[in-house]
Amino acid sequence: xxxxxxxxxxxxxxxxxxxxxxxxxxxxxxxxxxxxxxxxxxxxxxxxxxxxxxxxxxxxxxxxxxxxxxxxxxxxxxxxxxxxxxxxxxxxxxxxxxxxxxxxxxxxxxxxxxxxxxxxxxxxxxxxxxxxxxxxxxxxxxxxxxxxxxxxxxxxxxxxxxxxxxxxxxxxxxxxxxxxxxxxxxxxxxxxxxxxxxxxxxxxxxxxxxxxxxxxxxxxxxxxxxxxxx
Amino acid sequence: xxxxxxxxxxxxxxxxxxxxxxxxxxxxxxxxxxxxxxxxxxxxxxxxxxxxxxxxxxxxxxxxxxxxxxxxxxxxxxxxxxxxxxx
Numbered sequence: 001x002x003x004x005x006x007x008x009x010x011x012x013x014x015x016x017x018x019x020x021x022x023x024x025x026x027x028x029x030x031x032x033x034x035x036x037x038x039x040x041x042x043x044x045x046x047x048x049x050x051x052x053x054x055x056x057x058x059x060x061x062x063x064x065x066x067x068x069x070x071x072x073x074x075x076x077x078x079x080x081x082x083x084x085x086x087x088x089x090x091x092x093x094x095x096x097x098x099x100x101x102x103x104x105x106x107x108x109x110x111x112x113x114x115x116x117x118x119x120x121x122x123x124x125x126x127x128x129x130x131x132x133x134x135x136x137x138x139x140x141x142x143x144x145x146x147x148x149x150x151x152x153x154x155x156x157x158x159x160x161x162x163x164x165x166x167x168x169x170x171x172x173x174x175x176x177x178x179x180x181x182x183x184x185x186x187x188x189x190x191x192x193x194x195x196x197x198x199x200x201x202x203x204x205x206x207x208x209x210x211x212x213x214x215x216x217x218x219x220x221x222x223x224x225x226x227x228x229x230x
Numbered sequence: 231x232x233x234x235x236x237x238x239x240x241x242x243x244x245x246x247x248x249x250x251x252x253x254x255x256x257x258x259x260x261x262x263x264x265x266x267x268x269x270x271x272x273x274x275x276x277x278x279x280x281x282x283x284x285x286x287x288x289x290x291x292x293x294x295x296x297x298x299x300x301x302x303x304x305x306x307x308x309x310x311x312x313x314x315x316x317x
Contacts (some may be wrong), residue, residue, distance in 0.1 A: 021286065216304060
């Protein structure tokens with residue numbers, strides 16, 4: 001395990017991932033897409049905007065998994081992993097929110113509207129995670145911080161499906177996946193799916209890499225802090 | 231009117247700036263190289279692709295650098311005498 005973790009060379013899968021994401025970006029701009037009214041070429045945003053949210057869900061889910069695991073093991077590594085995954089999730093959520101705003105400006109005609117449940121509720125979901133980091137920063141004692149933030153993190157993760165899927169589906173909205181507005185159904189052109197599905201996998205892998213980097217950095221920070229205190 | 235603009239090359243510069251900017255004819259046209267002609271085709275969509283790829287490459291390079299720096303630090307901590315680093 002150790003020689004794998006402390007390998008100075010970049011692991012092979014990272015080179016594959018770099019080439020893979022490059023291919024995705026090239027394909028996203030190069031494939032022929034059907035002309036869709038209002039969306040026009042912005043239909044290509046599907047390859048970037050939607051995977052941001054999917055990646056956020058997956059990282060938040062991973063974060064919750066490590067928080068639950070921490071509560072049963074009390075292993076600080078699990079706490080650091082939960083924190084790392086949550087922070088990468090917030091980054092991807094912010095990207096989703098910002099790209100959504102730009103897309104909304106040119107298809108709905110506004111950067112932000114409080115009439116749009118998916119916009120507002122996704123912003124609330126992100127704020128819930130911002131509170132997670134504020135909560136973390138308010139403890140001096142490591143074990144206490146890890147325990148309480150793990151409990152909070154489980155709560156935070158459980159709000160996400162309600163805020164981003166269940167509630168928006170009950171309310172009128174322009175966003176796909178709302179009341180009377182199909183999300184990713186038979187209406188989505190098959191050409192778009194060819195790039196969309198692989199793009200999701202690429203961004204998942206990128207998020208894993210980013211989480212791993214943050215975890216390793218945090219782990220060293222924690223180790224240094226332990227050695228200097230003793 | 232027939233709309234050929236989506237498949238034909240767009241020369242956005244030579245007519246608009248022809249009298250003001252010398253050498254503007256070479257942006258797209260017979261004497262420009264193949265890459266420049268490709269970038270200037272399909273309503274300039276490939277210019278956006280080039281911009282996006284530049285951003286991606288810079289970010290990817292940054293990720294690789296941070297990865298390598300972290301690996302080096304890990305090795306340093308692992309080989310230090312008071313090593314308490316455990317997986």
